[in-house]
Amino acid sequence: MSFKRFLALFVTRNKEFLRDRSSLSWNILMPVLIVAGFSFAFSGDIGKQFKVGVINETSATIQAKAFLNLKHIEFYSVDISDSAISHSIKKVQRHQVDMLLDAEKQQYWINTESPSGYLVEKILLGSDKKTFKKQTVSGKQIRYIDWVIPGILSMNMMFSALFGVGFVIVRYRKNGMLKRLKATPITAFEYLSAQIASRMILIMVVTAFVFYGTHFFVDFVMNGSHLNLFLVFALGALSMISLGLIIAARITSEETAGGLLNLFSWPMMFFSGVWFSLEGAAPVMQNIAEIFPLTHVTAAARAVMIDGSSLVDISYHLIILTVQSVVFLLFGAWFFKWD
Amino acid sequence: MATDLLQIKNLVKHYPSVKAVNGIDITLQSGICFGLLGPNGAGKTTTVEILEGINHATSGEILYKGKPLGDQFRKEAGIMFQSTALQDYITVRETLEMFANFYPQHADLDVLIKRCNLSEYLDQDNRELSGGQRQRLLLAIALVNDPDIIFLDEPTTGLDPQARRNFWNLINDIKSEGKTVVLTTHYMDEAYNLCDEIAIMDHGKIIAQGTPKALLEENFNDVVLQLPKAELKDFDLSPYTTHERNGHIEITTCNVNEVISSLIENNISLSLLQIRPRTLDDLFLELTGKELRS
Numbered sequence: 303m304s305f306k307r308f309l310a311l312f313v314t315r316n317k318e319f320l321r322d323r324s325s326l327s328w329n330i331l332m333p334v335l336i337v338a339g340f341s342f343a344f345s346g347d348i349g350k351q352f353k354v355g356v357i358n359e360t361s362a363t364i365q366a367k368a369f370l371n372l373k374h375i376e377f378y379s380v381d382i383s384d385s386a387i388s389h390s391i392k393k394v395q396r397h398q399v400d401m402l403l404d405a406e407k408q409q410y411w412i413n414t415e416s417p418s419g420y421l422v423e424k425i426l427l428g429s430d431k432k433t434f435k436k437q438t439v440s441g442k443q444i445r446y447i448d449w450v451i452p453g454i455l456s457m458n459m460m461f462s463a464l465f466g467v468g469f470v471i472v473r474y475r476k477n478g479m480l481k482r483l484k485a486t487p488i489t490a491f492e493y494l495s496a497q498i499a500s501r502m503i504l505i506m507v508v509t510a511f512v513f514y515g516t517h518f519f520v521d522f523v524m525n526g527s528h529l530n531l532f533l534v535f536a537l538g539a540l541s542m543i544s545l546g547l548i549i550a551a552r553i554t555s556e557e558t559a560g561g562l563l564n565l566f567s568w569p570m571m572f573f574s575g576v577w578f579s580l581e582g583a584a585p586v587m588q589n590i591a592e593i594f595p596l597t598h599v600t601a602a603a604r605a606v607m608i609d610g611s612s613l614v615d616i617s618y619h620l621i622i623l624t625v626q627s628v629v630f631l632l633f634g635a636w637f638f639k640w641d
Numbered sequence: 642m643a644t645d646l647l648q649i650k651n652l653v654k655h656y657p658s659v660k661a662v663n664g665i666d667i668t669l670q671s672g673i674c675f676g677l678l679g680p681n682g683a684g685k686t687t688t689v690e691i692l693e694g695i696n697h698a699t700s701g702e703i704l705y706k707g708k709p710l711g712d713q714f715r716k717e718a719g720i721m722f723q724s725t726a727l728q729d730y731i732t733v734r735e736t737l738e739m740f741a742n743f744y745p746q747h748a749d750l751d752v753l754i755k756r757c758n759l760s761e762y763l764d765q766d767n768r769e770l771s772g773g774q775r776q777r778l779l780l781a782i783a784l785v786n787d788p789d790i791i792f793l794d795e796p797t798t799g800l801d802p803q804a805r806r807n808f809w810n811l812i813n814d815i816k817s818e819g820k821t822v823v824l825t826t827h828y829m830d831e832a833y834n835l836c837d838e839i840a841i842m843d844h845g846k847i848i849a850q851g852t853p854k855a856l857l858e859e860n861f862n863d864v865v866l867q868l869p870k871a872e873l874k875d876f877d878l879s880p881y882t883t884h885e886r887n888g889h890i891e892i893t894t895c896n897v898n899e900v901i902s903s904l905i906e907n908n909i910s911l912s913l914l915q916i917r918p919r920t921l922d923d924l925f926l927e928l929t930g931k932e933l934r935s
Contacts (some may be wrong), residue, residue: 306742307742307743309742310738310739310742310743311739313739314728314731314735314736314739317730317731317735318728318729318730318731321730321731322729322730474726477726478722478724478725478726479725479726479727479728481695481722481725482720482722482725482782484695485693485694485695485715485718485720485722486715486740486743486744487712487715487716487743487744487745488743641695
């Protein structure tokens with residue numbers, strides 16, 4: 303292994319990637335756009351669990367005022383005209399509003415088939431507070447956006463690793479660049495090491511950029527150690543780049559490579575717990591998901607970011623990612639052909 | 642005194658459906674330009690790729706400086722493939738620096754850049770190079786390790802006449818330094834002007850080998866008279882060996898005076914008459930029966 307040759311390949315590959323503006327922009331923009339989309343979609347005030355229309359809000363009785371001061375219920379005023387009241391009653395019938403309350407006359411309408419209406423009614427009528435002893439807890443709410451961001455970061459890493467290495471190697475093989483390199487003293491190990499190192503660093507820099515950029519705008523939960531998260535992503539990137547090497551080891555057609563890379567990446571994207579939890583999924587699906595590196599990167603990153611897990615807590619995922627990286631790397635290097 | 646640089650003994654390469662190289666022997670002395678010619682599918686690319694270490698022989702032996710091809714050969718050989726892609730978004734200077742760093746010792750890049758006329762394009766992206774500029778860069782890459790032996794695979798294909806001539810000058814420059822050049826080409830004039838020795842391959846075998854001059858003298862003692870076809874429409878060509886090419890009739894003869902006398906007797910205008918000696922094109926046609934550039 304010559305460090306001089308490794309460095310020459312590494313530096314050139316980095317320059318090539320950084321100067322390819324469209325590819326670079328896409329690598330950074332895609333996860334930001336996804337996160338921004340989710341952030342926008344879930345930006346509503348999800349603290350308001352119930353919706354109540356209020357007639358005669360200004361002349362509410364003392365008992366009604368106590369109810370109107372409750373938190374987590376969205377109150378809105380309803381005009382006292384017959385048509386407005388009739389319209390609001392229809393909304394109750396359609397489950398669009400949980401209750402319609404006349405705050406002056408102290409009467410209300412609920413839909414007997416609506417569970418939310420039932421609960422609001424119980425809240426309105428109150429309960430015997432002496433029966434139960436109140437215990438309080440506090441904590442920041444975990445929103446879906448907090449839960450999904452570790453997966454999105456991992457998924458973006460997967461695409462960058464698989465396509466960034468796999469596709470590039472196949473393109474170089476097809477256009478004869480690898481054949482030219484074969485005619486130099488460069489060894490396959492030096493070439494592949496440089497490709498892996500280059501992509502690793504680029505993935506980590508882009509991921510860090512996306513992580514901090516998104517955090518600035520969305521303010522997602524990060525309860526764990528940044529260093530632990532770095533290690534999870536580094537190991538995840540290595541395992542997925544190595545998987546890309548296997549796919550690209552011998553293929554000479556970009557079309558075939560594209561198909562194969564999609565064949566690997568799409569199932570991983572849907573069945574690795576990026577978008578939804580696999581806890582309730584069929585056991586077969588859970589077992590299949592265990593094979594995917596993306597499952598372990600996502601689970602480990604989520605554990606660090608949301609639960610503040612230590613390396614010991616996520617050691618199961620780290621061990622699997624390490625084993626996968628070594629196996630994929632050895633097989634990819636052994637299987638590799640220059641032309 | 643010239644020494645044997647490369648020895649190829651009974652080289653064979655069989656693919657499942659074709660015998661690409663079928664037992665060839667070549668000995669290359671250092672400091673010469675050796676041309677390997679042949680029609681498409683003759684086996685010359687396979688042969689050269691085996692010599693370059695890119696392809697593996699089915700059987701046979703190749704010795705470089707008396708030893709089997711190995712690390713020493715990789716370090717001392719320069720290779721210019723016919724079609725090599727260069728990395729996008731990388732400049733000419735960066736490409737040369739990258740290849741230079743692959744070798745323990747490399748040529749002085751400033752000298753190389755000047756020699757290959759790359760000074761004006763050093764900071765240009767590889768994607769923006771013209772055909773001629775690109776070929777000069779590929780040649781510079783082949784020379785970056787200051788090689789003892791250089792393989793040039795159809796280096797002037799696709800270049801305009803001026804660029805071709807410039808490229809020939811570069812190759813002559815390399816030859817003058819005592820480096821050994823192995824050239825494959827489709828252009829017979831290129832082989833004639835650059836090569837000290839040529840081998841013509843067909844069906845995986847070498848069918849003729851020697852200096853261009855010796856091969857022509859060995860195979861021909863006649864010349865070619867050339868006239869437009871329209872001029873000869875009333876002339877009886879049956880006593881002569883003729884060949885039609887590009888709207889002209891070529892009469893091959895050992896006795897020019899007799900043919901010209903006959904043409905004059907038949908009132909054929911000689912104003913467009915051309916007489917030329919036999920060329921490697923003719924030799925190639927004679928030996929392989931194929932047009933080289935087809």
